Structure formats: structure tokens, C-alpha cells
Amino acid sequence: xxxxxxxxxxxxxxxxxxxxxxxxxxxxxxxxxxxxxxxxxxxxxxxxxxxxxxxxxxxxxxxxxxxxxxxxxxxxxxxxxxxxxxxxxxxxxxxxxxxxxxxxxxxxxxxxxxxxxxxxxxxxxxxxxxxxxxxxxxxxxxxxxxxxxxxxxxxxxxxxxxxxxxxxxxxxxxxxxxxxxxxxxxxxxxxxxxxxxxxxxxxxxxxxxxxxxxxxxxxxxxxxxxxxxxxxxxxxxxxxxxxxxxxxxxxxxxxxxxxxxxxxxxxxxxxxxxxxxxxxxxxxxxxxxxxxxxxxxxxxxxxxxxxxxxxxxxxxxxxxxxxxxxxxxxxxxxxxxxxxxxxxxxxxxxxxxxxx
Numbered sequence: 001x002x003x004x005x006x007x008x009x010x011x012x013x014x015x016x017x018x019x020x021x022x023x024x025x026x027x028x029x030x031x032x033x034x035x036x037x038x039x040x041x042x043x044x045x046x047x048x049x050x051x052x053x054x055x056x057x058x059x060x061x062x063x064x065x066x067x068x069x070x071x072x073x074x075x076x077x078x079x080x081x082x083x084x085x086x087x088x089x090x091x092x093x094x095x096x097x098x099x100x101x102x103x104x105x106x107x108x109x110x111x112x113x114x115x116x117x118x119x120x121x122x123x124x125x126x127x128x129x130x131x132x133x134x135x136x137x138x139x140x141x142x143x144x145x146x147x148x149x150x151x152x153x154x155x156x157x158x159x160x161x162x163x164x165x166x167x168x169x170x171x172x173x174x175x176x177x178x179x180x181x182x183x184x185x186x187x188x189x190x191x192x193x194x195x196x197x198x199x200x201x202x203x204x205x206x207x208x209x210x211x212x213x214x215x216x217x218x219x220x221x222x223x224x225x226x227x228x229x230x231x232x233x234x235x236x237x238x239x240x241x242x243x244x245x246x247x248x249x250x251x252x253x254x255x256x257x258x259x260x261x262x263x264x265x266x267x268x269x270x271x272x273x274x275x276x277x278x279x280x281x282x283x284x285x286x287x288x289x290x291x292x293x294x295x296x297x298x299x300x301x302x303x304x305x306x307x308x309x310x311x312x313x314x315x316x317x318x319x320x321x322x323x324x325x326x327x328x329x330x331x332x333x334x335x336x337x338x339x340x341x342x343x344x345x346x347x348x349x350x351x352x353x354x355x356x
Contacts, residue, residue: 018298025302025346028251032244033310036338038321039240041330046160046233049328053108055157055230056197057205058223059085062216066196070215078208081105081199088192090144095175096164097143101186106197107158109180112329113137114152117181127153128162128326129177144189148181158224160326161232166222171324233325240321252299252346256353295350303343310334 066074071082086101102109109124114137117124123141130153140147156178164176200208212218224230310317311334318332 018301021298021350022302022305024254025252025298026306028247028254029303029306029342029346030310031251032248032342033306033334033338034317034320035240035244035247037310037314037318037332037334038330039237039244040335041318041332042237042240042321042325042328043234045328045330046237049110049155049160050157053110053157054081054106054199056106056224057200058221059158059195059197059227060212060221061195061219062212063219064216065194066212066216074208074211078211079201079203080208081201083197085195085197086186086192087195088189090189092142092144095177097177097179098164099143099179099181099186099189101192102180102183103197106199107156109154109156111152111154112327114150117148117151120182120184121147121149122151122185123148123179123181124152124154125150126159126162126173126178126326127155128171128173131327132173143179148185154178154180155326155328158227158229160328161229161236161324162326163229163232166228168228236324248341248345252349256349295353296347299347299350300343303346307334307339307342311339 066084068084071084074080075082083103083105085103085107088099090097090099100109111124112127114124123143125135125141129135130150135141135150137150137152139150141150142148159178162171162173162176164172198205198208209218209221314334315332318330322328322330
């Protein structure tokens with residue numbers, strides 16, 4: 001008698017068990033792949049985008065304005081990049097528009113759709129708000145008492161996670177948006193707020209902060225690692241990766257529990273056959289491996305099917321993890337080691353459970 005001949009017959013006799021175990025395995029692996037793909041893609045995008053758009057190391061405000069000549073002197077003395085950022089919040093029918101003056105050195109914006117606003121009466125909007133409110137290029141938006149023509153959408157590195165206030169807990173893309181307009185239009189808005197954006201370029205910040213505080217009396221200071229708009233991008237992506245590994249190890253245990261029940265019943269109902277096989281010379285280890293083979297089947301089939309399906313639809317599948325962010329242009333891919341683990345881990349867990 002050949003043990004391997006029993007596999008096909010056994011699958012036919014226990015088809016519902018194999019289907020259920022395979023489906024449970026695939027459900028666990030789809031979640032693993034989603035969080036793993038999205039987490040890695042977001043981190044890769046963020047690192048490149050932050051560097052390209054000159055993400056701030058901090059922003060601060062002072063009681064006494066810093067003259068432009070002093071800005072240049074401090075840049076040279078401390079080896080930093082320092083830029084003044086003027087902005088104003090305008091409420092219109094329950095919606096807040098935060099308009100920024102264009103910067104040239106720090107926190108550069110990236111026009112993702114359409115063209116920049118360079119002419120009078122033109123404006124570009126933060127993309128998340130525009131998509132959420134179904135705003136198109138060429139539409140008119142009212143800001144304050146004026147109507148502006150939308151020429152494009154943009155993203156800013158310090159607003160990939162769109163919080164209106166730094167202490168907010170969740171994004172707001174329904175009653176809050178960012179905007180840029182021409183320098184002439186911005187100058188006509190009236191009195192604006194002022195903050196300073198700084199990049200330390202790898203230099204120590206202690207002496208610079210001390211000098212600013214002594215001479216201009218620093219009112220507030222927020223480092224990038226304390227800014228939730230910036231921190232949430234990486235922290236949530238890293239949370240995705242942690243969750244993916246937890247899901248890979250924990251969720252397949254549901255299928256393992258089912259397999260343990262079925263294999264246990266199968267061994268009990270085949271006691272006579274097991275005795276016959278033992279008399280024919282099959283060892284306990286050989287019989288254990290035989291029943292472990294039954295358990296490995298749904299793990300391997302589920303792993304292979306899920307890996308193949310995910311690899312085919314990896315880009316739209318990975319983008320499902322972008323719900324909380326501005327519309328990032330991430331590049332999703334299924335890493336070879338994740339695909340291998342997706343097949344190996346469920347199969348190994350099933351085999352170990354069957355052996356026990």
C-alpha cells in the first residue's frame with residue numbers, strides 16, 4: 001500500500017474541509033499582504049518625497065520678527081536653511097482655507113495635477129480636499145469674498161496627513177484645505193501670520209535655537225519629530241508593517257484550529273488502518289508525516305493562490321492602505337520574501353499542528 005495514493009481520494013472525501021481551510025488561509029494572507037505592501041510603499045514614497053520637497057526639520061514663531069538680513073546671516077553662521085513662511089486662514093461658509101505664500105527653500109509644494117497658480121484670480125488646492133469635494137480643474141471656488149479659478153492640485157511634505165491643527169487626532173478634508181495663489185493676490189489678502197521654517201542640514205540646532213530665543217524671543221517651536229502631520233505618515237506605515245507580521249502569525253491559527261479538529265477525527269476513525277500500516281512496517285514518524293501532509297495542502301494551496309492574485313493586482317490593492325493620507329503616487333510591489341513567507345508560514349503551522 002502506498003500512502004501517497006490516499007491524498008487525492010482524501011481530498012475528494014473531505015473537500016469541504018479543504019475549501020474552508022484554504023479560504024481561511026487566504027483571508028489571513030490577503031490582510032498580511034495588504035498591510036505589508038502598503039506599509040513599505042508609503043515609507044518609500046515618504047522618504048523620497050520628504051527629501052525632494054525639502055521637508056522642514058522644525059517650524060517656529062517669535063515675538064519679534066526676524067529681519068531678512070538676519071535670516072541670511074544666521075544661515076551662513078549656523079549652516080542652516082531658514083525661510084519665512086507667511087500664511088492666513090480664511091473662513092468661508094464653515095470651511096477654512098489656509099493660504100500660504102510660496103516658499104523657495106523649505107517645504108516646497110508639488111503640483112500633482114494641472115498647473116501652478118501664477119496669474120491673478122488663479123488658485124491651486126490641496127489634492128485630498130479637491131478629490132473629496134469633487135472639484136475639477138477650471139472650477140470656481142470662493143475664498144472669503146472672492147472667487148478663484150482652480151488651475152491645479154498640490155501636495156506639501158508637512159501636510160501629507162491633513163490635520164487642521166497640530167493637536168487634532170484625525171484628518172480633515174471636508175472643511176479644511178490648503179491653497180496657493182499668485183504673489184499679487186496673496187499680497188492683497190491683508191495682514192498675515194508668520195512662521196519660520198528651518199532645515200539644519202545635519203548641524204546641531206542648540207546654538208541656533210539659543211540665539212533666536214535670546215534675540216527674538218521664541219514663542220513656539222515644533223520639531224518635525226513632534227509634528228503629527230509629519231510623524232503620522234511614518235508611524236502609521238510602520239504600524240502597518242507591525243500589524244502585517246502579527247496577522248501572518250496569528251490569523252492562520254484559526255485555520256490551524258480547524259485542521260487540528262479534522263486531523264484528530266481522521267486519526268481516530270482510521271485506527272484500524274493505522275494498525276495495519278504499522279504491521280506492514282510503517283514507523284510512527286512516517287505515519288505522522290503522512291497525516292501532516294493532509295494538513296499542509298490547504299496552507300500551500302492558499303498561499304500560492306493568494307500570492308499569485310496579489311501579484312496581479314498589487315498596485316490597486318496596495319493603494320487601499322492610503323485612506324488616511326493625501327493621494328500619494330506610491331509604487332506597490334510584492335516582495336519575494338513576503339510571497340515565500342505567505343506560502344511557508346501557513347503550511348509550516350499546519351504541519352506542526354498535525355504532527356502534535
